[in-house]
Amino acid sequence: MKFKGIIFDLDGTLVNSLEDISDAMNTVLQGLNYPTHTYETYQYFIGSGLRNLVSKALPAANNNEEQIQICFDCMVNEYRKACTLKTKPYDGILELLNNPALGNIKMAVFSNKADELTKKIVSEIFPGHFDDAIGLSTEALKKPNPFEAVEISKKWNLKPEEILFVGDSDIDMQTAINANMFPVGVTWGYRTEEELKNSGAKLVVNRASELIEIL
Structure with missing residues (x-):
């Protein structure tokens, strides 16, 4: 794929x-x-x-x-x-987003953080890098509800299975599965590799650069 x-x-x-x-x-x-x-x-x-x-x-x-x-x-x-006082990108993230290999890849952020704050952080820390940034607008749409993820795929005119869903938590892996997307866990966040695998991660990466290898 x-x-x-x-x-x-x-x-x-x-x-x-x-x-x-x-x-x-x-x-x-x-x-x-x-x-x-x-x-x-x-x-x-x-x-x-x-x-x-x-x-x-x-x-x-x-x-x-x-x-x-x-x-x-x-x-x-x-x-x-x-919200951006101490908040910083993880090692390798900016290099990943600037990699020419992502030139034709659609990219979005989907967070359980309030939509206003999600958009503020993404626009201030990653200006111009993402096609969409979606946060939480109502509790009913909170991950692992896949609704917003599926809506993004429709907007992009892509099949869900053509999209990597990358996150650091069990909730992210469950969201990916619910949306029929490919779940990739990252180990530099707030959960362990074991938790990610147990939650359905098909791949777990230790460095941002490994996502380029997957693509």
Whole structure:
């Protein structure tokens, strides 16, 4: 199969955003005199959207829908101000995106991060590199729901099986499978190679340059 498109996850795949996300949430928790968390702990909170991360970060005694919504709104406000402060592309990503071999390959970003923030980060860190950048607009469309991925394939006029779906989490691998795309896991993000393989990754790569070899 000749692949003609790539859909990338954002956090843990293209960029290391762990510190910016963690700092924003910890600022909210500190303001409420709640316990904060380490970067290592936040590594396992990331992947299912910021609202889910807020729920995981809150103390069990204060984890009700009203408090989650209040803290979510505060967290997004904090994160919006500093979402590219410490966030950087992973090693080899810019070289990958600038490789001439990708010249005729369609590329998109599909994230469970809020759509506004996804577009902001992609436009600021990767200007001009992606045909589409889609974030979360409604909880019902959150990965592993494949709807947005399939819509991208339709827009590109490509079959889903002609598209690589590249991510660092079990959720990304499940999304790829649900969309009938080719799931590729990356080990530099927030999950292990074993987790990725157990979640359905057909290939797991350790360096961004390996994606060129797949293509």
